[in-house]
Amino acid sequence: MENFTPITESLIQGDIEKLTGLVQTALDQGASAGKLLNDVLIPGMDVVGERMESGDMFIAEVLMSARAMGVAVEKLKPLLGDGESASAGKVIIGTVKGDLHDIGKNLVSMMMGSAGFEVIDLGVDIGPENFVAAIKEQNASVVGLSALLTTTMPMMKQTVDAICESGLRDQVKIIVGGAPVNQSFADEIGADGYAADAGAASKLAKSYRN
């Protein structure tokens, strides 16, 4: 096993109490919040993403790590100077209209947040017009659509079409995901990308940065 710092280890284990205690100690000893985030916590979440993709971590474990990361990020947020917390970009995410499943979407949302994106999670049952309004309002560069039902997959196409009709298509990368969705469906409806899990989704969004 790789040689992780105790902070990274408690993050991977999803041990919120231990993680927040260790982060506090590091801060008390003079560590910078930005360094902790960028050099310790985010690389830790990258490990979680890799283990998820390779099947070495179960969803429940990933959720625990993601929650622990969320708590640590909340703790560091007020201490981060503007320069240190430069956002990787804005991501709008939501489950499409007619679909109420949100566990996977929340996971993607958390992983992207951990990767430094500013994530605006619209929630579930989101109509095409709401996605369009949010992209416009937030000036987002990536939009993620989630669907878990075969019956709501056509709503993904309607959402992509609405984004095209709104004239915002050139401004955003559209990525899709959810158990019934795959790469060829993404291609068929004119999305930019598909990712099978939260780790891959975050990687995909990062690949659009440059």
Ligand code: B12
């Ligand atoms: C939990 C669950 C529910 C819960 C949802 C609770 C919640 N808050 O989400 C409840 C009980 C409410 C529910 C309701 C229904 N459900 Co349901 N549900 C499930 C179940 C068991 C698990 C889904 C889940 O959370 N998986 C775990 C997460 C982590 O995985 P995930 O969602 O796939 O997400 C990952 C990836 O897909 C990807 N991803 C997800 N979103 C996105 C987005 C982007 C942008 C990207 C890049 C990636 C990405 O990353 C995620 C993390 O790795 C599935 C079965 C299954 N095995 O999928 C059925 C399932 C999806 N449900 C099903 C059905 C039929 C229903 C109902 C119609 C049942 C009914 N008769 O009322 C209703 C529909 C309600 C509605 N309108 O949406 C069927 C769908 C069948 C089909 N082919 O369409 C399934 C497959 C069960 C089955 N085998 O019959 N359900």
